[in-house]
Amino acid sequence: xxxxxxxxxxxxxxxxxPPGCPAHGLGPGGLRRLYGSEAESDLxxxxxxxxxxxxxxxxxxxHDDVPMWAVIGHTETLHMLRTRSHFTRDSRRMRVVQxxxxxxxxxxxxxxxxxxxxxxxxxxxxxxxxxxxxDALSTIDDRxxxxxxxxxxxxxxxxxxxxxxxxxVSQFAEHLPMAVMCEVLGMPDEYNERLVQAGRDMTKGTxxxxxxxxxxxxxxxxxxxxxRAQPEEDFTSRLIAHPAQLTDDEVAQNLRVxxxxxxxxxxxxxxxxxxxxxxDPRFRAQLNGxxxxxxxxxxQSLWDEPPMNxxxxxxxxxxxxxxxxxxxxxxxIMYVIAAGNLDPVIRxxxxxxxxxxxxxxxxxxxxxxxxxxDIARSIADVGVDALLMRLPDAELAVDEKELRxxxxxxxxxxxxxxxxxxxxxxxxxxxxxxxxxxxxxxxxWEVSSPPPRPQATSxxxxxxxxxxAAERSDQPLVATPPPSPTGEGERPKGALQRLLRWWRGY
Numbered sequence: 266x267x268x269x270x271x272x273x274x275x276x277x278x279x280x281x282x283p284p285g286c287p288a289h290g291l292g293p294g295g296l297r298r299l300y301g302s303e304a305e306s307d308l309x310x311x312x313x314x315x316x317x318x319x320x321x322x323x324x325x326x327x328h329d330d331v332p333m334w335a336v337i338g339h340t341e342t343l344h345m346l347r348t349r350s351h352f353t354r355d356s357r358r359m360r361v362v363q364x365x366x367x368x369x370x371x372x373x374x375x376x377x378x379x380x381x382x383x384x385x386x387x388x389x390x391x392x393x394x395x396x397x398x399x400d401a402l403s404t405i406d407d408r409x410x411x412x413x414x415x416x417x418x419x420x421x422x423x424x425x426x427x428x429x430x431x432x433x434v435s436q437f438a439e440h441l442p443m444a445v446m447c448e449v450l451g452m453p454d455e456y457n458e459r460l461v462q463a464g465r466d467m468t469k470g471t472x473x474x475x476x477x478x479x480x481x482x483x484x485x486x487x488x489x490x491x492x493r494a495q496p497e498e499d500f501t502s503r504l505i506a507h508p509a510q511l512t513d514d515e516v517a518q519n520l521r522v523x524x525x526x527x528x529x530x531x532x533x534x535x536x537x538x539x540x541x542x543x544x545d546p547r548f549r550a551q552l553n554g555x556x557x558x559x560x561x562x563x564x565q566s567l568w569d570e571p572p573m574n575x576x577x578x579x580x581x582x583x584x585x586x587x588x589x590x591x592x593x594x595x596x597x598i599m600y601v602i603a604a605g606n607l608d609p610v611i612r613x614x615x616x617x618x619x620x621x622x623x624x625x626x627x628x629x630x631x632x633x634x635x636x637x638x639d640i641a642r643s644i645a646d647v648g649v650d651a652l653l654m655r656l657p658d659a660e661l662a663v664d665e666k667e668l669r670x671x672x673x674x675x676x677x678x679x680x681x682x683x684x685x686x687x688x689x690x691x692x693x694x695x696x697x698x699x700x701x702x703x704x705x706x707x708x709x710w711e712v713s714s715p716p717p718r719p720q721a722t723s724x725x726x727x728x729x730x731x732x733x734a735a736e737r738s739d740q741p742l743v744a745t746p747p748p749s750p751t752g753e754g755e756r757p758k759g760a761l762q763r764l765l766r767w768w769r770g771y
């Protein structure tokens with residue numbers, strides 16, 4: 266790692282602070298550490314110090330004092346992500362990996378160590394794997410997925426709705442994304458508490474992160490072998506059958522990317538949005554008053570509190586200049602999503618609303634932009650909406666100042682979100698939809714009032730009642746003709762109501 270030429274450290278200045286010095290967050294070379302007690306308590310503060318000291322690109326130390334460059338400017342981050350001729354995700358080219366400075370047991374190993382998956386692929390290989398993943402994702406029935414998310418949300422709420430109290434992190438936000446992703450991947454039977462906790466632990470940078478990664482991979486390897494032998498209508502089977510001819514190792518490794526990226530990011534996103542709803546009176550008034558929709562609230566949260574703090578493992582392929590710094594070939598690079606989203610160059614007023622603006626860095630950018638971001642948005646949108654509909658009077662059960670966070674280099678987790686509400690009976694959510702085939706495109710999308718209902722001339726001409734829930738349970742989630750006119754005594758729904766029901770998927 267090269268030290269910036271404009272460093273103000275004098276020749277007689279000590280390389281590291283003496284014991285007891287307040288600058289305990291500094292390491293060899295006077296570089297700031299992005300791990301340890303100071304980082305865990307105020308990582309955002311460290312990034313602002315780096316911005317003041319070095320600008321938009323700063324030299325830092327990650328776990329085990331491994332040197333890297335941290336890109337904290339919004340424009341510089343996008344430039345790095347889009348300039349594949351100078352920067353790559355092939356971590357095997359990183360100098361600290363080649364010389365052994367970055368050890369295999371480093372807590373960041375699951376995020377940095379090269380593997381045959383889309384996150385580390387470049388060029389033609391990246392196009393081959395990315396094409397297979399994109400094609401498999403494109404076959405997911407969006408409306409069927411949203412129905413499953415809604416019913417899974419109801420099932421989770423049923424587990425605590427009669428008690429009048431709940432922790433919306435451990436009992437809702439942590440479980441819904443994993444349940445949904447296991448269904449998408451075709452492994453619903455693997456969804457359990459151990460998989461949830463392993464998925465969370467992998468991104469914490471703890472001593473058990475490597476062990477958690479091994480457990481998740483063992484589950485995915487078994488699942489890949491099952492689907493290779495017995496394919497079904499799910500994401501995994503489509504990935505295996507793709508003309509790209511991915512090996513079992515490639516399939517399992519890329520399933521990990523899809524599973525963990527969607528799970529961890531979405532769990533944090535849901536927790537952040539729910540906390541905003543419960544703690545900001547203006548936000549809740551806007552949401553309930555119809556001035557801010559849940560999708561808009563999600564985008565605002567993605568700006569202010571991105572679910573992932575940073576991404577590590579980029580490498581300079583040749584000497585280059587970035588943000589005024591001279592980066593040498595082989596230098597390791599990370600980009601800081603949280604700091605980039607707060608870059609004063611693009612957000613001079615942090616209080617200004619960013620609802621509906623998708624220029625944030627939460628899902629990355631360039632060729633490696635998150636391919637499953639629409640699934641993450643659907644889980645958060647439908648899940649938060651369903652919970653607010655079931656528990657409209659939910660209130661924070663503790664003072665906001667008592668909320669606890671777990672801060673790591675990779676992510677910032679809300680530890681718990683205790684709420685209280687009026688106890689309610691559970692709802693019937695025993696119907697379990699399947700991931701049906703993609704529905705045929707609709708020819709007409711005009712939303713209009715239903716035509717006048719003709720008068721029945723005889724009992725035989727009367728419109729039959731809708732099928733019962735039990736009769737509908739085995740039907741695939743595919744496109745169906747418009748419903749028959751409403752039955753006697755039922756008021757026809759207005760255009761807005763029907764549009765909302767279609768959008769929510771239930």
